[in-house]
Amino acid sequence: MSKKDINKKHWLHERINETKIIMVIIVLVYFFTSIFIEKILPNNFFGDSMTIRSLIGSNNIIFNPNDSYASTASFYKLIGFRPNTPHFFESLLSTVILSFFLYLLVRKEHFLASSLTNFATLCITILFYLCFFSVISKDLIAFTLILIAFYFYRSPQFFVLFLSSIIIYGSLFRIYWLLIIPLVFVIYYLMNGQHYIFIFIYIMIFVVIISYIYYRLNGTYISFLRYETHTVLSANTNINNLFPGTNLFYDVLNSLNTFGNLIIPLNGLGSSAEIAYYVWTYYVLYLCFDSIKHDNNHNNNLVVACFVSFLVIQGLFEPDMGSALRHQLIFSIFIINVFNNRKVYRNLKVNNL
Template identity: 25%
Template sequence: MKPLKISIIFGKNNKYRFNAHSSFIIWLILLMLFPVLAIVKEDILPKYFFWDANTIYAFMKSGSDFAHGDSFSSTAAFYNLFSVDRYSFIFPLISSLIIVYLFVIALKRSMAKEITLLEVGMYLFYLMLSVIYMTLLSKDFIVLLVIAPFLFLAKKGIKGLLLWSILAMAYGYFYRSYWFIFVCQFWMMYMAFGIVKKPWQVVCVVLVFLLLLAIAFHVGLGVDIDRFRTIINDMRIETQDANAKTNTMITSYIPGGGIIISWLNVFITWLMLMFPIPLILALSPYYLVISFFIIFLFVRLWKVVSFCIGHSEAKLLRAVACLIISFTTIQSIFEPDYGSYVRHLSPFYPLCFFIIMGLKAYKNERKLISNQQEME
């Protein structure tokens, strides 16, 4: 595989491009650092990063088995199946290599020929988060394994997407029941792309889906749809460090209850997941960095959405964009805090870079073809 060339842009017209050999050395050094980070992360990061891992390990020691809707029990059973040791360096090493490989493959399949310095920074930042969150006992690494075949299967068209949906629902059965809703949202989004003409209409599709869910939660369960975040967060505060959770807790923005207010709250939450104003207002350097990269990511995502609406042939980009939008829609209901949001989104980061870089490659290819046609 040829190394992706790094382009550093100064202003509008000044660009410095590393040659293939220099780019290879840079990538090799950078990517070798992440397995090291995976091994030493628990020695340098706060303990609250690893609460879930400790809980899963306790389930592993009790001999838990796969169980419908019991995420901790099923996760423990998965790691027991492979005899994973909580304190061994082997699993962090192997899982970090898998994560790095998937990030590299995402860039390779995007067909991008170069990458800017800002994109490199974003790439490495999200790779760092992925290594921190998914090289320990976690459900998120299992999600990564479920997400990994998506690019391959999506290229097969509807049949491939149906096969992936079955895999996703199998995960939902044992781990997270809301994945059934996630799969439904994905298909609604995917089909809607054949109808919508503007990006704002895609937002309207999300609004309609959330309204249907708000009605279903209220009528079927007797609970307002945005109440779930509060319930989840209250339970976590009782058992963990309250300060760590309340700092980034996702709250209801409009006081009151009922279908309409709860529907508007989850919609506003969805917007705040992409443009995290609450994190920015915290004025923490750490939160500001995270906010910058989240905004940068979703600004690029919506550029992909806008492009896919006008180019029906870009089916793979469309499928990946629908997947990410659908997952963030579901997160607006179930995520109690921004820390959980960033962690649970981590399995999707390779796909995020695929469409970001893939859009650039697609546009460059179309421009090249257009220039060749004009010359002829």
């Protein structure tokens, strides 16, 4: 081993030891904060959790891909949760999963928390994690499946495992997640060939086809599904339809309007939650474009293809900004890691290693 390689290893070893100490502190602070989260946040953050708890008490609850709440309640009942399980155990479960998340970043990917920008990115992610994943939820299950796939990020089997995690979650909890797969495959292929204009064309065709198929199968348009969800949620972050969902043309325009609002605040900013969503989304999009520009490799392209695909699916089915932010958080480990890889490279270069 050359002196240069020894210096590289020594420098990384020191930074990783610093990161381990920071991670232990983060886990402890998170755990004690999450115990009191129900006293910190308003009740609307816990609507899903309360619904899941109420369903856990049902004797005839079963896994049903057409009923995400029923499937989620079945899962948590299977691992021992009951309607009256103390919140402490929710905090404990989310802390264990967060610890696994941080372990993967440090142990598998040499995450450098001593970098100010890395640390800021991590803190923002954990703050959102605290708000959305400190109680039992559908998204905490998806997040865990993605973490298991990420464990094999550097192995040849990663792509298959990643798609398998999407298939498992889609088949058992959210059926529309299965639509991510044809999007990811094609966008990933087009990105590797740098055919970026065809990505936009493919997305437009995909939206039209899915809207048509949904109508043929259900007799109503996706726009009506979003409208029904809005009447239940009554959230101040709702993305409202522009047109009545009475034909395919209006339905596609409503989906494109939702997709557009997920990227640009076309309807203005009505709450702090919307501001938080756009800050997060613009930051992620910056990382995506920066990755394409400087690190055009297959793994990073897969991360970008996945995020773009997920935005398209959200454009079809997402009812509001709050849900959009919570769902995007599922893929946060990939987003953080793409940025971390750039930081490691730049730090090594700056230190002449």
